[in-house]
Amino acid sequence: MSIPAKTHPELSEVFNKDEERVNWHDETLWWIRQKRDKSAHSIPEWEILREKASQIKNNALSNLAEYLVSFEEKALANGIIVHWAADAQEHNQIVHQILKKHDIRQLVKSKSMLTEECHLNEYLEKQGLEVIDSDLGERIVQLAKEPPSHIVLPCIHKKKEEIGDLFHEHLGVAAGTSDPQILTEAARVHLRETFLTRKAALTGVNFAIAETGEFVVCTNEGNADMGAHLADVHIACMGIEKIIPKRKHLGVFLRLLARSATGQPITTYSSHFKKPGAGQEMHLVLVDNGRTIQMGREDFRASLKCIRCGACMNTCPVYRRSGGHSYHSAISGPIGAILAPNLDREKYADLPFASTLCGSCSNVCPVKIDIHQQLYKWRQVIVQEGYATSAKKMSMKIMNYTLSSPGVYKTAGKAGRWVLKYIPFAVNNHFNPWYKQRDMPEVPKESFGEWYKKNVK
Amino acid sequence: MKRVGLFIPCYVDQFYPNAGIATYQLLKKLGLDVTYPTGQTCCGQPMANSGFEHLTGDCNQLFVDNFAEFDYIVSPSGSCVLHIKEHLHTEKSEPQAAAIRTKVYELVEFLVDILQVKNLKAKFPHKVGLHQSCHGQRGLLLTQMSELVAPYFSKPQQLLAQVEGLELINLKREDECCGFGGTFCVVEEAVSVKMGKDRVKDHQANGAEYITGADMSCLMHMEGILKRENSNVKVLHIAEILNAG
Ligand code: SF4
Numbered sequence: 001m002s003i004p005a006k007t008h009p010e011l012s013e014v015f016n017k018d019e020e021r022v023n024w025h026d027e028t029l030w031w032i033r034q035k036r037d038k039s040a041h042s043i044p045e046w047e048i049l050r051e052k053a054s055q056i057k058n059n060a061l062s063n064l065a066e067y068l069v070s071f072e073e074k075a076l077a078n079g080i081i082v083h084w085a086a087d088a089q090e091h092n093q094i095v096h097q098i099l100k101k102h103d104i105r106q107l108v109k110s111k112s113m114l115t116e117e118c119h120l121n122e123y124l125e126k127q128g129l130e131v132i133d134s135d136l137g138e139r140i141v142q143l144a145k146e147p148p149s150h151i152v153l154p155c156i157h158k159k160k161e162e163i164g165d166l167f168h169e170h171l172g173v174a175a176g177t178s179d180p181q182i183l184t185e186a187a188r189v190h191l192r193e194t195f196l197t198r199k200a201a202l203t204g205v206n207f208a209i210a211e212t213g214e215f216v217v218c219t220n221e222g223n224a225d226m227g228a229h230l231a232d233v234h235i236a237c238m239g240i241e242k243i244i245p246k247r248k249h250l251g252v253f254l255r256l257l258a259r260s261a262t263g264q265p266i267t268t269y270s271s272h273f274k275k276p277g278a279g280q281e282m283h284l285v286l287v288d289n290g291r292t293i294q295m296g297r298e299d300f301r302a303s304l305k306c307i308r309c310g311a312c313m314n315t316c317p318v319y320r321r322s323g324g325h326s327y328h329s330a331i332s333g334p335i336g337a338i339l340a341p342n343l344d345r346e347k348y349a350d351l352p353f354a355s356t357l358c359g360s361c362s363n364v365c366p367v368k369i370d371i372h373q374q375l376y377k378w379r380q381v382i383v384q385e386g387y388a389t390s391a392k393k394m395s396m397k398i399m400n401y402t403l404s405s406p407g408v409y410k411t412a413g414k415a416g417r418w419v420l421k422y423i424p425f426a427v428n429n430h431f432n433p434w435y436k437q438r439d440m441p442e443v444p445k446e447s448f449g450e451w452y453k454k455n456v457k
Numbered sequence: 458m459k460r461v462g463l464f465i466p467c468y469v470d471q472f473y474p475n476a477g478i479a480t481y482q483l484l485k486k487l488g489l490d491v492t493y494p495t496g497q498t499c500c501g502q503p504m505a506n507s508g509f510e511h512l513t514g515d516c517n518q519l520f521v522d523n524f525a526e527f528d529y530i531v532s533p534s535g536s537c538v539l540h541i542k543e544h545l546h547t548e549k550s551e552p553q554a555a556a557i558r559t560k561v562y563e564l565v566e567f568l569v570d571i572l573q574v575k576n577l578k579a580k581f582p583h584k585v586g587l588h589q590s591c592h593g594q595r596g597l598l599l600t601q602m603s604e605l606v607a608p609y610f611s612k613p614q615q616l617l618a619q620v621e622g623l624e625l626i627n628l629k630r631e632d633e634c635c636g637f638g639g640t641f642c643v644v645e646e647a648v649s650v651k652m653g654k655d656r657v658k659d660h661q662a663n664g665a666e667y668i669t670g671a672d673m674s675c676l677m678h679m680e681g682i683l684k685r686e687n688s689n690v691k692v693l694h695i696a697e698i699l700n701a702g
Contacts, residue, residue: 013647022651030630037603046606315604317634321651354645356638356652357506358591363604376506383508396509402498403467404515409498433646438653438681441472448470448477452493456481 005328007350012322025157026320032153033314035263036364043259053256054368056249057305060210060241061295067210067243068286074213075284078275085287088118094285095120095202095235096127102233102281104200110217110224111135112204113151113308114237114287116330120202132194134223136187143170149324151331152261152310157323191223201227205238205284206270206307207253211246214274215284218257218267225271235283236273240291241304253307256366260309294342299377303338305367312361312371318354327351334361338374341382349387352378410449461491462527464561466537466673467499473673476694480533480564483700487572494523502540506639510544517547517554525553529571530561533696535593535672536639538563542597563597564696565671569612575619580702582622586665587613588656588679589632590672599671603632613671616699623698626663633659637678653682661690668692 016022040046060067072082085091091114099107107124109115109131121131121142133142137154141147143166148154155163160178167173173186203224208215215236217224228234244250258264276282295301313319313333324332329340329348334355340348352375361371382388388396402408434440446454461484465477484491500520501513520541524530532538541561547554568574593599593613600611617625636642636652643649657679660668668683668690670676676692683690 009645009647012645016647016651019651026655041606043606317636317652318645318648321648321655353508353641354648356591356634356636356641356649358634358638359595360591360602360604360634363595363602379506379508380510384511388508392507396504396507396512399504400509400512400515403501403504404498404519406496406498406519409467433643434681436646437650437685438678439684441677441680444472444474446474448465448474449493449495451474451478452481453495456493457495 008322008326008328008354009350011326011328012354015323015326016321021159022321022323024159025323028156029314029320032262033311033364036260036311036314037263039259039263039265043255049252049256050366050368052252053307053366054305056244056252057307057367058302060243060245061301061304063245064240064243064295067245068240071208071210071213071243072286074211076213078213079282080213080275081281081283083283083285085285085289087289088287091115091118091237091285091287091289092120092123095237096124096129098233098235098283099124099129099200102199104233106130106132106198107200107202108132108134108194108198108227108231109138109202110204110219110227111138111154112202112237113148113331114204114239115202116148118237118287118289119330120237132191132198134191134194134221134227135219136184136191136221136223139187139191140166143167147325147330149332150310150313151308151333152313157325195223195226195230198227199231200233200235201231202235202237203228205236205242206257207244207250208238208242209245209247209250210243212274214247214272215242216250216270216272218254218270220262220264220268222269225269228271228273229277232279233281233283234273234276235285237285237287240286240288241306253366257307257309260311260364260366290343294339297342300338300342300374302369303335303342303371303374305369306335306339306365307367308335309366311364311366315360315364316355317358317360318356322354327354334371334375335369338371338378341378345382345385346387349382352376352382458490459528460526461489462524462530463491463493464497464500464524464530464532464537464541465493466532466534468677469533469673472677473694476533476673476696479694479696479700480531483564483696484531486700487568487574492527497523500537500540501544502537503639505540505544513544514548517545518549520545521547521550521553521557524557524561525550528560529567530557531564531567532561533564533671533673533694535563535565535590535597535599536674538566539592539596563593563599563671565593565599565612565616566597568699569615574616577616577619577699578702579619579699580621581698583666584624584626584664585617585667585669585698586626586628586660586663587617588635588660588668588670588672588675589613590670590675591632591634593671594632600632613695616695617669620698621702626660626665628659628663630659635675635679637675639674642678649678650682653678657682657686657688657690661688665690667698669695669698671695
């Protein structure tokens with residue numbers, strides 16, 4: 001276990017130093033949230049679809065072992081080589097071994113949050129391999145040597161001018177270019193070359209179908225297909241929760257996924273992979289990495305229903321004003337804040353508190369995860385396990401003492417209208433965080449209780 | 458006659474007695490038998506939302522002792538009411554706690570659903586922006602939520618429409634959180650303030666003279682920001698508007 005270098009409040013304070021950027025970040029994501037609304041509202045049966053999706057996922061999780069076994073059976077019969085990884089390390093080693101076996105030193109990768117979670121790029125680079133992300137957004141953050149800040153829109157924190165600078169430095173685009181058309185074209189040429197020369201391609205998996213042993217990858221750029229079809233070796237990596245029981249269930253998810261993510265009716269490419277092409281090798285790595293532990297936690301199990309659409313991030317008023325990197329975890333935003341503490345309670349103790357519990361995330365979630373309820377529950381677990389600061393513990397004890405006795409409460413109120421005095425955890429601190437950018441409420445001449453005593457009783 | 462216990466949350470008691478007074482007077486005007494149990498303090502939410510739910514036992518017991526005898530418990534704070542509905546439990550008197558969880562109401566909810574008020578006889582000739590507090594809206598379902606595909610309704614609007622002269626303004630973002638969030642407002646100071654500034658700006662840009670809502674805590678947060686900006690826009694709890702004139 002390790003304590004983060006900086007916590008969410010600290011990192012987002014830095015992000016908020018540049019208010020213009022915060023406004024821009026907020027408005028861009030809000031625009032996507034509105035596109036999602038429009039798209040959802042154009043489907044009268046939207047809420048029924050969400051309920052269906054939620055139930056299919058509940059079923060899949062309740063019978064996960066069975067579905068996984070049947071999936072493996074079918075996949076093997078289809079000619080896919082199946083691997084199982086208990087954790088991130090094992091996953092990375094499996095991928096490395098496959099590449100080594102074929103003496104391949106370069107890998108073209110399409111978007112996969114799982115490999116981010118496992119820090120695969122870092123691992124392979126340390127082994128002397130070259131990894132090129134082929135999703136445009138992923139490629140941009142890769143060039144900037146940053147992790148993605150959003151699961152669907154990895155470089156949403158970057159303005160087009162900044163992307164122009166990066167492309168100038170790395171891809172030879174003229175200095176000062178910020179026209180998205182030109183930048184996209186430059187990236188396309190660069191990536192096309194990559195596709196043609198790499199022998200191995202890695203993709204993520206959006207849905208794996210137990211009934212047929214096939215898997216489906218959704219992208220807007222077609223880069224997963226391009227990579228997978230041109231390479232001799234196709235490696236697909238998935239968390240074990242990606243299983244859905246039957247092919248007929250896929251339609252429910254495909255209708256929800258793109259609408260929730262970007263407001264599109266459907267992702268541009270939904271590619272089915274069932275067996276290797278002629279002369280090709282197809283590997284599938286099934287990864288646990290904490291998922292079965294989360295399965296065993298009843299309060300948090302539903303977090304595994306997530307289909308990674310990113311809607312909860314776009315709607316989250318805190319995410320929009322913090323930026324994804326403030327969550328210091330591969331998956332940011334509300335869903336990241338309930339997944340991360342499963343892996344490391346101490347390191348991510350701050351994340352469940354990075355929310356006002358407004359509940360908007362739970363409302364947009366296409367698979368109806370009770371995200372804000374889980375945030376509340378993680379707070380209790382984190383405190384019970386001893387990860388609250390001592391100042392906070394002290395102020396909570398004082399608050400409890402004051403609130404448990406009407407006599408103490410009234411005296412404390414008279415002595416200084418205690419509420420704001422204790423809520424700001426100002427016990428060890430001269431600096432009152434409420435007052436920094438806000439005025440205190442005016443102190444009234446009497447409390448309601450005093451008024452009532454005088455005027456009613 | 459049914460008896461109403463008035464639950465005035467700690468911060469309303471200490472800082473916004475006028476919201477409490479307006480609630481009391483409004484309920485009296487509507488002919489109810491209202492009592493304020495003087496032994497009450499707080500619902501325990503600040504502790505629970507900070508992860509210290511395990512410390513709220515005494516607070517909960519005190520709440521049960523104060524309110525078990527009433528037919529209805531009414532409060533001018535959606536967030537505290539939601540906390541009671543979802544989290545009030547006691548070791549000693551769980552049946553009473555369970556009963557309280559079903560008979561506690563936020564003021565707007567009580568006026569619309571229980572009393573079915575149709576004609577308030579209030580007057581407030583001003584341009585008003587309505588802040589949908591998240592706990593009231595998404596927790597207590599006072600208003601339909603913009604994320605859901607479902608028919609629109611709004612209980613606070615239903616009441617404000619009965620106020621003579623009041624002009625309700627439109628907002629660009631109808632139901633975005635203001636960033637108060639209990640202890641969030643100090644633990645996450647930077648983001649909280651930015652959210653509050655943005656929320657206030659939406660009201661200002663659409664010509665609000667007053668911002669109102671069913672949760673004084675959100676209003677307290679926005680008031681802090683408005684005052685710091687030397688803005689003319691004022692905040693008023695919805696009870697004060699429904700009781701005006
Ligand atoms: S938690 Fe729900 S809304 Fe968020 S990314 Fe996952 S599926 Fe989408």
